[in-house]
Amino acid sequence: MTEYILCLALFCIGLYCVLRKRNIIKIIIGLGIMEYAVNLFFVLVGYKTGGRAPILAKDQVVSNMVDPIPQALVLTSIVIGLAVTALIVAIAIRLFERYGTFDITKIRRLKG
Amino acid sequence: MKKSDKGMTLIVKTITRLTVGLILLYGIYIVLHGHISPGGGFAGGVIIALSFIHLMLAFGKEFALKKLSQAAASLLENLGALMFLGIALAGLTGGYFFLNFFINKGKPFTLFSAGIIPLCNIAICLKVGAGLFAIFAALILFDSSQENK
Amino acid sequence: MTVLSFYVVIPLGGAFLISLLGKRIKSSGDILANLSTFSLLVFSLYSIKLVFINKVLVYNVGGWVAPIGICMVLDGLSSFMLVTVNLVSFLVTLYSISYMERYTDKAKFYTLFMLMLAGMNGIIITGDLFNLFVFLEIASIASYALVAFGTEAEELEASFKYAVIGSVASSLILLGIAILYSYTSTLNMADISSVLSGKPQSILVNFVLVIFLTGFAIKAALVPFHAWLPDAHPSAPAPISAMLSGVLIKVLGVYAICRIFFNIIAASHKAFFILVVLGLISMIVGAFLAIAQNDIKRMFAYSSISQIGYIIFALGIGTPLAIFGGLFHLFNHAVFKSTLFLTSGAIEYSVNTRDLRKLGGLSSRLPITGYTGLLGSMSISGIPPLGGFWSKLVIIFAALQAGHFIFATIAVLVSVITLAYYLKFQSYAFFGKLDEALIKIKEVPLTMRLSMITLGLICAISGLLCVPAFKPFLQSAVSVLLSGNAYKDAVFNALIR
Numbered sequence: 001m002t003e004y005i006l007c008l009a010l011f012c013i014g015l016y017c018v019l020r021k022r023n024i025i026k027i028i029i030g031l032g033i034m035e036y037a038v039n040l041f042f043v044l045v046g047y048k049t050g051g052r053a054p055i056l057a058k059d060q061v062v063s064n065m066v067d068p069i070p071q072a073l074v075l076t077s078i079v080i081g082l083a084v085t086a087l088i089v090a091i092a093i094r095l096f097e098r099y100g101t102f103d104i105t106k107i108r109r110l111k112g
Numbered sequence: 113m114k115k116s117d118k119g120m121t122l123i124v125k126t127i128t129r130l131t132v133g134l135i136l137l138y139g140i141y142i143v144l145h146g147h148i149s150p151g152g153g154f155a156g157g158v159i160i161a162l163s164f165i166h167l168m169l170a171f172g173k174e175f176a177l178k179k180l181s182q183a184a185a186s187l188l189e190n191l192g193a194l195m196f197l198g199i200a201l202a203g204l205t206g207g208y209f210f211l212n213f214f215i216n217k218g219k220p221f222t223l224f225s226a227g228i229i230p231l232c233n234i235a236i237c238l239k240v241g242a243g244l245f246a247i248f249a250a251l252i253l254f255d256s257s258q259e260n261k
Numbered sequence: 262m263t264v265l266s267f268y269v270v271i272p273l274g275g276a277f278l279i280s281l282l283g284k285r286i287k288s289s290g291d292i293l294a295n296l297s298t299f300s301l302l303v304f305s306l307y308s309i310k311l312v313f314i315n316k317v318l319v320y321n322v323g324g325w326v327a328p329i330g331i332c333m334v335l336d337g338l339s340s341f342m343l344v345t346v347n348l349v350s351f352l353v354t355l356y357s358i359s360y361m362e363r364y365t366d367k368a369k370f371y372t373l374f375m376l377m378l379a380g381m382n383g384i385i386i387t388g389d390l391f392n393l394f395v396f397l398e399i400a401s402i403a404s405y406a407l408v409a410f411g412t413e414a415e416e417l418e419a420s421f422k423y424a425v426i427g428s429v430a431s432s433l434i435l436l437g438i439a440i441l442y443s444y445t446s447t448l449n450m451a452d453i454s455s456v457l458s459g460k461p462q463s464i465l466v467n468f469v470l471v472i473f474l475t476g477f478a479i480k481a482a483l484v485p486f487h488a489w490l491p492d493a494h495p496s497a498p499a500p501i502s503a504m505l506s507g508v509l510i511k512v513l514g515v516y517a518i519c520r521i522f523f524n525i526i527a528a529s530h531k532a533f534f535i536l537v538v539l540g541l542i543s544m545i546v547g548a549f550l551a552i553a554q555n556d557i558k559r560m561f562a563y564s565s566i567s568q569i570g571y572i573i574f575a576l577g578i579g580t581p582l583a584i585f586g587g588l589f590h591l592f593n594h595a596v597f598k599s600t601l602f603l604t605s606g607a608i609e610y611s612v613n614t615r616d617l618r619k620l621g622g623l624s625s626r627l628p629i630t631g632y633t634g635l636l637g638s639m640s641i642s643g644i645p646p647l648g649g650f651w652s653k654l655v656i657i658f659a660a661l662q663a664g665h666f667i668f669a670t671i672a673v674l675v676s677v678i679t680l681a682y683y684l685k686f687q688s689y690a691f692f693g694k695l696d697e698a699l700i701k702i703k704e705v706p707l708t709m710r711l712s713m714i715t716l717g718l719i720c721a722i723s724g725l726l727c728v729p730a731f732k733p734f735l736q737s738a739v740s741v742l743l744s745g746n747a748y749k750d751a752v753f754n755a756l757i758r
């Protein structure tokens with residue numbers, strides 16, 4: 001249970017970072033932290049005490065493996081995270097070019 | 113030593129020259145063994161892309177882009193994606209989309225097994241490696257155009 | 262059966278082919294994109310026939326049988342959503358041929374557009390919860406990039422906001438999937454449903470429900486979570502605004518909420534009441550904020566929030582009539598909102614401004630745009646013979662029938678406010694005196710006119726969907742939602758067949 005609560009704490013740190021920080025690079029880092037907290041939680045869900053990595057070896061028995069599905073899913077979600085991060089970083093660089101600042105409170109031409 | 117003006121110091125360049133080929137080979141190894149051991153198209157593709165990024169960091173962007181230009185990277189990326197889709201569509205010959213249609217369905221601990229999975233790994237590796245390199249190159253090029261202003 | 266995979270394969274293949282050929286062969290992007298969206302439209306119309314014959318179709322990807330492998334499920338609701346999405350997307354690609362000439366890289370636009378379409382079709386057709394997440398992310402990432410397509414300051418700002426809020430939503434959805442997987446140890450939607458119905462009511466399921474509701478409500482822009490929409494939708498190029506407002510928020514938000522609330526986790530009445538309240542708030546807030554806008558597209562964006570409120574409100578009531586009304590309104594809204602956004606794009610194309618205060622008397626110069634705008638506005642504000650009137654009428658009747666008298670009154674009042682701000686749009690843009698500066702403007706090119714006229718005509722006749730001859734199309738979608746938990750039995754039976 002402790003590790004799940006730690007995951008939740010990590011998630012909350014990421015959320016705090018997204019909501020509270022002004023620098024857009026820090027917001028992107030916050031998004032990364034949130035995503036990794038979820039990924040970590042997902043991997044932990046598939047763990048069982050004393051389980052081995054789900055790789056077929058000569059002395060491996062299936063009943064002794066951890067659940068491989070969350071690992072495959074987390075790999076997918078990491079790839080998605082990579083794409084999102086790359087896109088947001090590209091947008092952030094462009095934003096810096098247009099506004100000359102990374103401060104989110106000064107980037108506000110849209111209102112209404 | 114006009115050429116060494118770009119990029120990092122001599123030490124870094126020498127080490128890079130020695131290691132970059134090994135990194136590339138290791139990436140290819142990870143891709144080709146992906147179906148029987150940990151690894152696969154994504155991990156291997158990332159390692160291959162990292163070898164090019166390594167070159168770019170050590171020798172400057174011109175050197176790396178001469179090896180693999182952005183247009184070539186985007187071409188490879190598209191070819192990888194289309195190859196993956198093509199393999200998936202080839203499964204329709206057996207009646208199902210994405211069917212593992214090769215006869216050899218995979219024996220544990222054998223390199224040439226697992227039907228279409230090694231082919232899929234190669235396609236993913238092309239897509240991921242070229243894509244990651246293109247992303248990095250795009251960010252680098254954009255940044256330097258900023259400095260020139 | 263194989264046709265089920267084509268809904269994803271065609272747009273994906275189209276995307277990569279366009280990106281490969283688009284730069285090398287001129288206008289190959291236009292041809293490929295239109296061909297693939299047209300074939301998708303044909304296939305989705307064919308899916309109506311398939312659903313009539315077999316009710317539910319299941320396709321095992323790669324020959325793996327469902328609880329182990331990923332399956333694709335085509336039922337009444339999927340078929341209904343597919344027709345809506347692909348109809349709008351075909352007309353939008355037709356429109357983009359001329360409109361996107363103003364931007365530099367058309368091939369990239371089509372690539373991203375097709376990826377977004379692949380994501381949306383994937384969400385609709387898939388029968389696997391994690392696969393739904395993957396397709397949702399494909400559609401979302403493509404839409405973040407499309408919002409920033411013009412790379413002007415405002416567009417980048419809107420895209421950044423959208424991307425950050427959207428990523429938070431995606432994290433929440435993934436968290437929900439993780440918890441649900443840990444509880445049921447399966448990812449197949451039908452299988453999850455059967456495992457859940459075998460277990461006693463648990464607080465965990467309610468927790469998952471709340472997480473999913475938050476995530477998908479952000480994607481659907483229901484009111485407490487709507488902050489990104491009024492920035493993101495107006496900033497995109499007009500065809501993309503039409504896609505985003507017309508179908509994307511419905512597929513990513515409303516469809517996913519429907520599937521999860523009705524079919525996977527058969528939610529309790531309390532959970533549905535949350536939907537009713539969220540819908541009501543969205544309805545009211547969206548309408549009031551829309552009145553104050555002077556930017557055309559921004560007004561339409563707020564109006565989208567308000568209309569999505571209607572749909573969610575109707576689905577939350579949950580009686581057969583209300584669900585019928587909600588889905589009917591969903592179809593109507595997809596059609597008239599894309600008509601309106603394309604109209605605003607046509608105005609922007611010829612006048613180069615979106616500010617209502619600078620416009621006036623355009624109907625003499627842009628007659629066709631004027632008529633389609635009028636049809637769209639009349640339909641959305643519920644003028645009798647047009648589609649929007651019937652769907653709103655059904656929703657209000659359903660609310661009365663379920664005993665929600667106050668809510669029904671609010672729905673009527675919001676409809677009046679809707680009429681008010683669309684009258685504002687009409688009078689500022691199309692009626693009144695023509696400005697001196699605007700005397701030289703010309704009507705938009707042929708393909709743009711063609712797609713706007715088609716959409717306008719569909720607006721005018723979409724009321725026919727509640728006529729007995731066409732009713733089964735909607736009714737099959739309604740019956741899927743009404744069957745609730747029986748979804749799993751239908752899927753398993755289709756598997757055995």
